[in-house]
Structures are given as structure tokens and as C-alpha cells.
Amino acid sequence: MNRFDYLRPASVAEAISAGRKPGSAYLAAGTNLLDLMKGGVARPALLIDITRLPGLDGIEVLPNGGMRVGALVRNSDLAYHPVFSKRHPAVAEALLSGASAQLRNAATVAGNLLQRTRCAYFYDTASACNKREPGAGCDARDGENHLHAVLGWSPECIATHPSDFCVPLVALDASVEIEGPTGSRVVPLDSFHRLPGSEPQLETVLSPGELVVALHLPASAAGYAAHSRYLKVRERTSYAFAVVSAAASLRLEGGVVSEARLALGGVALKPWRARAAEQVLAGRACDEAAFAEAAEVALADAKPSGDNAFKIELARRILVRALGLAAAGTPDRMPALPGSVFAQPEGLALHA
Amino acid sequence: MNSTLSFTLNGMRREVAIDDPRITLLDLLRERLDLTGTKKGCDRGQCGACTVLLNGRRVNACLTLALSCDDAEVLTIEGLSEGDHLHPVQAAFIEHDGFQCGFCTPGQIMSAVGLIQEGQAGDDPERVREGMSGNLCRCGAYAGITAAVLEAQAQLHRQTQGEAA
Numbered sequence: 044m045n046r047f048d049y050l051r052p053a054s055v056a057e058a059i060s061a062g063r064k065p066g067s068a069y070l071a072a073g074t075n076l077l078d079l080m081k082g083g084v085a086r087p088a089l090l091i092d093i094t095r096l097p098g099l100d101g102i103e104v105l106p107n108g109g110m111r112v113g114a115l116v117r118n119s120d121l122a123y124h125p126v127f128s129k130r131h132p133a134v135a136e137a138l139l140s141g142a143s144a145q146l147r148n149a150a151t152v153a154g155n156l157l158q159r160t161r162c163a164y165f166y167d168t169a170s171a172c173n174k175r176e177p178g179a180g181c182d183a184r185d186g187e188n189h190l191h192a193v194l195g196w197s198p199e200c201i202a203t204h205p206s207d208f209c210v211p212l213v214a215l216d217a218s219v220e221i222e223g224p225t226g227s228r229v230v231p232l233d234s235f236h237r238l239p240g241s242e243p244q245l246e247t248v249l250s251p252g253e254l255v256v257a258l259h260l261p262a263s264a265a266g267y268a269a270h271s272r273y274l275k276v277r278e279r280t281s282y283a284f285a286v287v288s289a290a291a292s293l294r295l296e297g298g299v300v301s302e303a304r305l306a307l308g309g310v311a312l313k314p315w316r317a318r319a320a321e322q323v324l325a326g327r328a329c330d331e332a333a334f335a336e337a338a339e340v341a342l343a344d345a346k347p348s349g350d351n352a353f354k355i356e357l358a359r360r361i362l363v364r365a366l367g368l369a370a371a372g373t374p375d376r377m378p379a380l381p382g383s384v385f386a387q388p389e390g391l392a393l394h395a
Numbered sequence: 396m397n398s399t400l401s402f403t404l405n406g407m408r409r410e411v412a413i414d415d416p417r418i419t420l421l422d423l424l425r426e427r428l429d430l431t432g433t434k435k436g437c438d439r440g441q442c443g444a445c446t447v448l449l450n451g452r453r454v455n456a457c458l459t460l461a462l463s464c465d466d467a468e469v470l471t472i473e474g475l476s477e478g479d480h481l482h483p484v485q486a487a488f489i490e491h492d493g494f495q496c497g498f499c500t501p502g503q504i505m506s507a508v509g510l511i512q513e514g515q516a517g518d519d520p521e522r523v524r525e526g527m528s529g530n531l532c533r534c535g536a537y538a539g540i541t542a543a544v545l546e547a548q549a550q551l552h553r554q555t556q557g558e559a560a
């Protein structure tokens with residue numbers, strides 16, 4: 044780890060004015076940033092510890108019926124929040140399917156949105172990586188890439204965004220409230236992360252000094268609470284990133300889908316909203332044929348970026364299963380294994 | 396840069412001079428304060444051996460910057476027993492063979508204390524296993540660990556009910 048200066052600002056304004064300087068980085072819980080610093084992948088000259096900033100840890104229902112969640116709210120506190128988890132059960136399920144209890148107790152809302160890719164070549168400073176060092180090349184192209192992107196990738200970068208949380212959020216039209224040197228703005232989560240294109244080093248729309256202060260969910264998002272699920276395939280039962288995941292939220296009227304919200308995780312460098320597939324479902328009866336057609340449309344543009352053609356079919360199947368679970372209804376109690384494809388009916392155990 | 400970190404460690408107020416901002420809570424405990432009960436397995440958040448309670452919540456000390464713990468309360472395995480009287484979770488780990496080599500054990504025990512306080516698992520072994528998935532055990536003592544957590548939890552509940560009655 045490189046040496047750095049440490050600053051604990053007392054106000055958002057102070058944080059932002061320090062954050063504008065080249066080489067500075069905001070430190071939330073540090074569960075991603077410290078990991079990257081230990082590996083020499085991130086080498087900030089100044090760490091700005093934002094964890095004590097006042098006013099960024101609230102969870103509130105706004106007068107317009109939407110919800111506002113402060114950037115410093117811890118992942119576990121949001122997942123177990125009585126109002127939030129009832130209104131947005133798929134978001135709670137996605138949170139609880141991620142990382143471990145210890146990490147979720149520490150990790151913040153903004154840190155989760157802004158976590159970096161898990162591409163092994165990005166993490167290994169001896170490998171070529173365009174994201175770490177623009178123009179260096181991409182060792183993942185001819186490397187171990189079975190977990191890499193199948194949508195929205197470019198020849199310059201085939202990495203994926205690893206967050207579970209972001210997948211149902213993007214499906215439900217969440218947006219990100221940002222404060223910066225020139226004022227504040229709100230950006231839809233769907234346009235917050237960038238696809239790699241020819242500049243994979245640019246990961247989000249944040250400019251220097253800009254600080255995420257809150258996350259917003261519109262009032263309409265709560266309309267899906269009765270039929271919302273998150274489903275995630277992992278290489279082991281728990282404590283692992285998604286190979287592929289899907290968030291499905293439905294509004295049903297008499298067995299017919301009036302509106303659907305769908306997104307995929309683990310397939311692209313951003314949480315992947317499947318709008319065309321949502322359109323397929325609108326007005327359709329809730330059956331396997333409609334789900335399969337939607338999944339076909341959701342993955343229509345998918346292309347393997349390496350040894351990962353299997354992820355396309357896997358994503359289709361996970362989306363169909365997530366839709367089936369959502370149609371069956373949000374369980375009253377969070378499943379014992381949140382988001383798990385191995386989840387058993389309540390009361391039965393996967394392990395003897 | 397020289398900073399002073401003041402925090403409460405196992406119930407005692409501590410002031411520690413930090414000459415290097417890079418130090419993690421885990422290294423502070425092990426290398427500077429000689430509390431080596433908290434283990435370093437991976438140092439990257441992947442194993443749970445370094446689990447401590449920070450302000451009453453279980454976290455990975457290896458991914459916690461020491462300086463960010465200013466004013467915090469930290470509880471480590473060394474602060475769990477009352478003198479020679481083991482904490483119920485410690486006693487249950489012995490009773491149920493919740494370990495073999497013991498390397499992961501301090502982290503498992505602190506994680507179990509956190510899990511019981513969180514109160515989300517209830518008496519469902521599946522939920523306990525899922526809630527403990529942040530603690531790997533290379534010896535595979537998982538069956539004993541789950542049994543120990545369930546028993547300690549039941550005992551702690553009996554104790555609090557007894558106190559309330």
C-alpha cells in the first residue's frame with residue numbers, strides 16, 4: 044500500500060473541496076477501496092474519510108411517496124429496515140445475497156454502487172489492463188474470462204460490474220443524488236455507470252470531487268412489492284459474487300402482467316436493464332411461454348467475449364426462473380438463502 | 396503524519412499514537428496492542444478470521460482502517476469472557492467441537508456473538524449457516540459450529556428471559 048494523507052472532513056462542502064484535488068479518494072467503509080489499495084491497484088494520495096459526515100445516514104419516505112436513502116446507510120441496515128424491505132423486497136434480497144454479514148454490516152450504499160470490477164487482471168498489477176492503465180491492453184481477452192461480460196462489452200474491456208444491489212435498483216428506476224463543486228444533480232442509476240467503449244477507465248458519470256449523497260426510489264417502485272424477486276447463480280452457495288443474476292418485478296391484474304421491470308447482473312459493466320423484454324410481458328398472461336419469450340428478447344444482443352457463451356443461456360434461464368418466482372409472489376419472510384437458486388421451501392433445509 | 400486514535404477496546408479507553416495512516420484495525424490489534432487472538436487469514440475480507448465487533452456489529456478488521464475507528468467501541472475475543480468465566484458462545488464451541496485446529500475460531504465466535512445480537516436467524520439451522528457464511532473453516536468444523544451457535548443462542552435467550560422475569 045502506498046503512503047497517503049488522511050482527512051476526516053466535518054461537512055459535505057469540506058469533503059468536496061478536498062475531493063476535487065487529483066489523487067484524492069473518498070473512503071466509506073473501505074471494504075473495496077482498502078482491498079484495492081493493498082494490491083496496489085488504487086494508490087490515492089489523500090483518503091477523505093466520509094463516514095462521519097452528518098446527514099447521510101437517513102432512510103426516509105418523501106412527501107411524494109418515494110424513498111430517499113443516505114449514501115452512508117450500511118447495506119445490512121437497509122436490507123433489514125422495516126419500511127424499506129417491505130416496499131422493496133427484491134432490493135433487500137439482493138443486498139442479503141451479497142458478500143457476508145460482516146461485509147454488509149460495514150459496506151455503505153454509495154460504496155456498493157461504486158465498487159470496482161472483480162476482473163482478476165484488473166486486480167493483478169502485473170497484467171495488462173486498459174481500465175487500470177489506459178492503452179495497456181486487456182489480458183482478459185485471451186485469459187481466464189468465463190465470468191466476463193456478454194452484453195455491452197468492447198474490445199478494450201470485457202469486465203462486469205459486480206454489485207447485486209444495483210440490479211433490482213436499476214429495474215425499479217432508482218436514481219443517484221450527487222453533490223459536487225458546482226452544485227447538486229440527480230442521475231438515473233441506468234445512466235450512472237458507463238459501458239467500457241474505448242475508455243474503460245471512465246467508470247461512472249461522476250466528475251472529480253462529486254460525492255454521492257443519496258439514492259432515490261420513486262413512489263411507483265413500491266407498486267411491485269407483492270411480486271418482486273432477485274435470483275443469483277454463484278459458484279458456491281453463499282459469500283460469492285454472481286455468475287449471472289436477475290431481478291424481476293411484476294404488477295399483476297387477474298393473472299395478467301400489467302407492468303414488468305427486469306434487469307440482469309453479472310452480464311455487463313453496468314447493471315443491465317432489459318426494457319424490451321419488459322414490453323414483451325406487458326399485457327401477457329403470466330406463463331412460462333411469455334417468460335421464455337421475454338428472456339429471448341433480453342439476451343437478443345448478447346455475444347460471448349471469450350469462454351463464456353454459457354452465460355447467455357444461463358442468463359435466459361435465470362430470468363425465466365426469477366419471473367416464475369416473482370409471479371408466485373414475494374415470500375412473507377426473507378428466504379433462508381436470499382437470492383439462492385438452491386433455496387428450499389420454507390422449513391426445508393438444503394443441507395442435512 | 397501523526398495522529399492519535401482514541402477508542403474503547405474491550406471496555407477500556409485507549410489512546411494510541413498512529414504514525415502511519417495505512418494501519419488496519421487488525422494490524423493495530425495484533426502488531427501494536429499485542430492482542431493476537433484476532434487472526435489474519437486472508438487480509439482481504441474473504442475468510443472472516445479477523446472478525447471483531449465494531450460498535451456492537453461484526454465486521455472484518457482487515458478491511459477497516461484503524462484511523463476510522465476513532466471514538467468507536469471495539470470488542471475482540473480477548474474481551475469476551477468475564478475473567479475465567481467463558482462467554483456462552485465460547486463454552487458452546489468447546490461443548491460441540493466447533494473447531495479442530497482453532498485458527499478460525501476467534502473469528503467464528505465473534506461472528507456468532509454478532510449473529511445472535513442481530514437476531515435474524517432464529518433457531519433455523521439453515522439461517523444460521525447462511526448467517527455464518529462469512530467465516531470459512533479449513534478444517535470443516537461447520538456441523539459443530541452450527542450446533543454451538545444454536546445452543547449458545549438458546550442459552551442466551553433463556554438468560555435474558557430469566558433477567559426480565
Ligand SMILES: Cc1cc2nc3c(=O)[nH]c(=O)nc-3n(C[C@H](O)[C@H](O)[C@H](O)COP(=O)(O)OP(=O)(O)OC[C@H]3O[C@@H](n4cnc5c(N)ncnc54)[C@H](O)[C@@H]3O)c2cc1C
Nearest residue numbers: 071072073074075076141142151153154155157207255440
Ligand atoms: C470478499 C468479498 C465478497 C463480496 N461479495 C459481494 C457480493 O457478492 N455482491 C456484492 O454486491 N458485493 C460484494 N462485495 C463488495 C462489497 O459490496 C463492496 O466492497 C462494498 O459495497 C463497498 O462499500 P464500502 O462502503 O466499503 O465502499 P469503499 O470501499 O469505501 O468505497 C468503494 C468505492 O466507492 C467510492 N465511494 C464510496 N462512497 C462514495 C460516495 N459517497 N461518493 C463517491 N464515491 C464514493 C470510494 O472512493 C471507492 O472508490 C464483496 C466484497 C468482498 C471483500
Ligand code: SF4
Nearest residue numbers: 162164172181200201
Ligand atoms: S476486462 Fe477490463 S478490467 Fe479486465 S483486464 Fe480487460 S480492461 Fe482490465
Ligand code: FES
Nearest residue numbers: 436437438443457
Ligand atoms: S483476515 Fe480479514 S477476512 Fe480474512
Ligand code: FES
Nearest residue numbers: 495497532533534
Ligand atoms: S478449526 Fe481449523 S480452520 Fe476452523
